[in-house]
Amino acid sequence: MTDFDQLPAPLTPPDCNLRGLPFMPLHTERLLDSDMMALSTGEEFKTALRLWCKSWNQEPAASLPDDDRILAHLAGKELPAWRKVKDMALRGFVKCSDGRLYHPVIAQEAINAMQRREEHQAAKDGDNERKREEREDRKLLFAALRDVGVVLPAKGTSTSHLREVAASRGISIIVTEGHKSVTVTPNGSHKESHGAVTAKTGTGTGTYIKEEAAAAELSREGDPVGNFPPPPAAGVESTAAHFAQLLDRWERERGKAGAFHPGDPLLLAWADAGVTNAELQAAHTKAVKRRVRANDQAPVNVGLLDAILPEVRVKPGVTSAVARAETRQDPAAWALTWSGLVAQGAGLGIAQEQGELDPNFKARVHAAAGLTDADRARLFADYGVRV
Structure with a gap:
């Protein structure tokens, strides 16, 4: 030896x-x-x-x-x-x-830093994969819309608007055995256009249009420039589409790119629960204030609005992301709201100091509670709330 x-x-x-x-x-x-x-x-x-x-x-x-x-x-x-x-x-x-x-103390900090770097890289890789899939979907939808006579500019067309146009023409993306294909059902006819790209199934990234789109009532000859008709005056689907248009407009007015589309399950749930325009606007205003307070430059998303809506509704009816997390007994549900963050901090003996910025306080509580980048990514994927 x-x-x-x-x-x-x-x-x-x-x-x-x-x-x-x-x-x-x-x-x-x-x-x-x-x-x-x-x-x-x-x-x-x-x-x-x-x-x-x-x-x-x-x-x-x-x-x-x-x-x-x-x-x-x-x-x-x-x-x-x-x-x-x-x-x-x-x-x-x-x-x-x-x-x-x-040095034992420096060694422990080095191991922690290496783990954070690996988690950050994994999250970055996941985001790059989501963006790649999004680009592939856009190519398929552009091609499918062109086939039915709708021509849209490649630049300046938001993804939410592209999906809205596609849904109005009965176009949706499906995934079969790892391959993406576009299903088109104009005027009740049916055909499939298979894409040359492949993708993983069950990713939960939200890049596919999973719901069945209603068939469009206009033929290619009747609408050669793609001026798709407005939704019917009543119904959950039309209300959800109206919500998507409002939210996209409000986000554009503050210089952000919205990502709302009519088939989003949360928008449909709000419409079914009878959320009003005034309640939606109040929730959006609160969401913007939270983003500003946290110095978060990200656009407002449906998950954050879903968490805030119960606070502004005259009558309860929308189940928030926090409620869903609590129902599932998610151990990280506290991170979804500011009140939960404060309560978690109190349990750890951490209080916001006078003059301390909200992001700094949040970072201290997250660190003390051991909340990782992977946990944040999961919370955003499961509940749509960026923590």
């Missing part, structure tokens, strides 16, 4: 690489109460701090080589000067079985 076999295992994985992440957390209160602060001279403390920062971008992260010449170089000192401060500057570092020096 060698001497290295008796040493502890490395405190971070061999592939723990944080290059490109210059921010390193520093626990100030813990540092101020540490033995290092009490015992070190100014020069020793400056050298220790420099080595902590250098270890953050070493590989593995939170480690240093056990070589005086390299350590002197990293510390910015000549070898004799380095040896004078070495013992105090390396206080807290432990030698591990790979022959390198590791």
Whole structure:
């Protein structure tokens, strides 16, 4: 058995690489109460701090080589000067079985940072996949609309408007055995146009038009420029379409791109529950205020409105995202509302300090509760609420 076999295992994985992440957390209160602060001279403390920062971008992260010449170089000192401060500057570092020096506190922060980076990359990859599928759907719908005589500009046509036009012409995207195809039913006829692209089924990204669209009543000859007729004056579907138009317009007026379409299950549920235009506008106003308060540049979406509508309705009737989460006993339901966030913070002994910005308070509660980027992505996918 060698001497290295008796040493502890490395405190971070061999592939723990944080290059490109210059921010390193520093626990100030813990540092101020540490033995290092009490015992070190100014020069020793400056050298220790420099080595902590250098270890953050070493590989593995939170480690240093056990070589005086390299350590002197990293510390910015000549070898004799380095040896004078070495013992105090390396206080807290432990030698591990790979022959390198590791700092336990920095190692834990490095592991946390690596996990956050992986979660962020996974969320980014998922968002890129959603956008790719969205582009594929747009190509299929544009081609299908062109086949029935509707020509729309490729630029400047929102996805929600494109889907609305497609639904009015009886066009929907279906997925069979991993392949996308477009179903077209104008004037009661039926044909399928198969796309040349493939996609995963059951992704839940919302990029497919899953509901059955009603057949359009106008033929290609009767409407060559694609001026599709308005929806009927009554009915849940027409009310949902009206809601989508209102919300798109309100979002455009504040410089945002809306993403509302008549077949959205939530819009249909609001229409069925008798939500009025005034109630919808009140909910949208509150939603905008929440976005501004949280410094969130994202457009208002149906999930956020669904959570707010019960607060503004004269009569209850719409089940909110929070209610659905509570019914399912979702452990992260507290993150869907500000009141839930405050209550969760109180349970963890965290209160919003005077003058503290809402996003900073929210970040503290999320961190203390262990809410990850993956949890946020799931909450948005399940309930449509961005937390």
